[in-house]
Amino acid sequence: MHLLDRIDRWARRAPERLAHISGERALTYGELVRRSDALAAYLAETLGGDHTPVVVLGHKEPELLVGYLGAVKAGHPYVPVDTIVPAQRLERIVALAGARLVLTPDQIAALSADPVPAPRGRRVEGEAPYYILFTSGSTGEPKGVVITLANLTVFLDWMVAEHDFAEAETFLNQVPYTFDVSLMDTAVGLVSGGTVFSIRREDVAVPKRLFQALAASNVTTWVSTPSFAQVCLAERTFARPMLPRVRRFLFCGEVLPPQVVAQLLERFPGAEVWNTYGPTECTVATTSIKVDHEVLARYSPLPIGRPMPGVQMPILGPDGAPVPPGERGEIIIAGPNVSPGYLGRPDLTARAFFELGGQRAYHTGDWGHEQDGLLFCDGRMDNQVKLHGYRIELGDVEANLRALPGVQDAVVLPVLKEGVAQWLAAFVILGPQAPPGSDFARAQALAAQLGERVPSYMVPRRFLFVDTFPMTPNGKADRKALAERLA
Ligand code: AMP
Secondary structure, three states: OOOEEEHHHHHHHOEEEEOEOOOOEEHHHHHHHHHHHHHHHHHHHHHHOOOOOEEEEOOOOOOHHHHHHHHHHOOOOOEOOOOOOOHHHHHHHHHHHHHOOOEEEHHHHHHHHOOOOOOOOOOOOOOEEEEEEEEOOOOOOHHHHHHEEHHHHHHHHHHHHOOOOOOEEEEOOOOOOHHHHHOOHHHHHHHOOOOOEEEEEEHHHHHHHHHHHHHHHHHOOOEOOOHHHHHOOOOOOOOOOOOOOOOOEEEEEOOOOHHHHHHHHHHOOOOOEEEEEEOOOHHHOOOEEEHHHHHHHHOOOOOEEEOOOOEEEEOOOOOOOOOOOOOOOOEEEEEEOOOOEEOHHHHHHHHHHHEOOOOOEEEEEEEEEEEOOOEEEEEEEEOOOEEEEEEEEEHHHHHHHHOOOOEEEEEEEEEOOOEEEEEEEEEEOOOOOOOOOOOOHHHHEEEEEEEOOOOOHHHOOEEEEEOOOOOOOOOOEEHHHHHHHHH
């Protein structure tokens, strides 16, 4: 059944059931469908027959879900952009997407107020783009990953089959909508008739508010990055009495530390903990494993599990041939969940995507190996890092630093604790137009200027000013030698 029909069905069966809760605000299934129909009618009239992406800008407002569904009901993929993205980068995303409309929650509320039926025969189908997510690009330009309805449907069907979600579950939505892990709670939640419970940035910033919100949430399915669970686990009362109904914790997006699982199993007896893995280019997640006491006792680091049905994940060596079990190589994903590529970038698409055994395949850029029939992710082959769950190409930060008038050159590195990135540090060679003042004042000035170009989570916390970079024999900045200076 079409994803939109699966959601509409709940609006007919349980129109008063809550589809979304965000702070003091809530949206029923009836309203979600009625409003998204009305918005779709408006978009069909305004944009005519084209299929240009529609940018939907906001944080966790209930209108955003109306915006996403409204766009696809009118045949347009949506591009979620969080308010954490500065104006300059938003402008680039709008231009790169070729979007003719940027919708804010207020606009969506106004445009969807009157009940108007959705246009007929317009919605996104099959191989057409359903959403486009802009991720960090190594040259400083965000790149748009195109995900089709067919891609998303494969993912949703797998999730629903694997987890036997009960009707009317509550799904925790903490991850920003710009990060596809959010579809593990929003899309999975809506097709299974559940309630999506959003935690907003402003709630996370104030621990008392965060835990009050969680205690009031009634969450049954927890979806987040491991980093967020780690933040919660620092609070002693984050345990069964706070979330009495929680049945499962689903993690994705970064390494799941065994200590996090151990604490969750202890504090939430009876709940399952799942590790899932996958890049945005392969639609949210591609592998999974339930991490129980046995898996926990046996493996450290933890495995990422097995691929979803219909997907091949060979581990290839530098010669392009599969490596024997136990040996390290690149993780490849081939299957119906693999994106058609990057929007408007055939060059980048050709580099990362290829055909394998008649299926579309993607070079993940992750080192991996197989052991006991399970896959393990052994880190990146390139300069992409995960910082508190955010995917960042260090080259993106460097290119945006170099674009500042006072910067001649820059190398950005993650500062690690037990192998996990904690924050970013930038080594900077200043140019003639360097900001004046002490190193501290200069660092502040650069951080402020950079913050106008990239989201705040990409701004280095520490700036180190140097005259030259140490060089490798082939004339590149020696990142290893610089990293040693941070140790
Ligand atoms: P994103 O496209 O933001 O989902 O980031 C995908 C990348 O995050 C992968 O290529 C991995 O490097 C990393 N990643 C995602 N899930 C996991 C996991 N469960 N364990 C280890 N790394 C992960």
